[in-house]
Amino acid sequence: MPKPTNLQVLPRNIAVPDLLALMRSYTGALGVECEFCHASDPTTHKPNYASDANPDKAIARTMIAMTNEINAKYLSQVKDPDATPAEKTVTCGTCHRGNSMPAPFAPGAMAGQHHDHAPEPAADQKPQ
Numbered sequence: 274m275p276k277p278t279n280l281q282v283l284p285r286n287i288a289v290p291d292l293l294a295l296m297r298s299y300t301g302a303l304g305v306e307c308e309f310c311h312a313s314d315p316t317t318h319k320p321n322y323a324s325d326a327n328p329d330k331a332i333a334r335t336m337i338a339m340t341n342e343i344n345a346k347y348l349s350q351v352k353d354p355d356a357t358p359a360e361k362t363v364t365c366g367t368c369h370r371g372n373s374m375p376a377p378f379a380p381g382a383m384a385g386q387h388h389d390h391a392p393e394p395a396a397d398q399k400p401q
Contacts (some may be wrong), residue, residue, distance in 0.1 A: 279323040281339075282334045292373035299333070303373050340364065 274289050283292065300306060308331045312326035313319065325331070343363050351361045368375040 277322065279325070299365055302364060302371065303369045304371040305373050309373065336365065340367075356369045 275291075277289065277292055280287070283295070287295075287370040296307070300309075301328070304308065307320045307322075307326075308347075310327055310330045311320040311322050312324040323389075340363050348361045348363065353361065370376070
């Protein structure tokens with residue numbers, strides 16, 4: 274594979290194997306194929322990775338920049354000794370979970386109740 278061109282958000286000096294692994298992680302996190310973001314070359318019918326013709330590529334760049342900023346600016350400040358580095362990192366999969374569009378969040382029946390902080394039973398309902 275030739276050296277990547279037109280990298281605007283990803284490191285310009287990224288090694289090709291690292292870039293391919295990163296792209297595979299994106300396709301898995303969104304449940305899509307390369308053509309979701311990359312325009313197809315009309316002659317070869319293969320993805321033209323450098324092209325900006327597909328508007329979804331601009332959206333992807335915005336989302337990559339957003340996750341990078343969240344991780345660097347905010348999650349890097351989380352000082353939870355019980356959390357692993359992966360638990361203090363957002364990825365595309367954090368929201369997308371294998372879908373090209375993240376599913377809207379719908380709180381469950383216990384909305385507003387954190388699983389670690391169940392409310393105390395009312396005085397008349399406490400076991401005796």
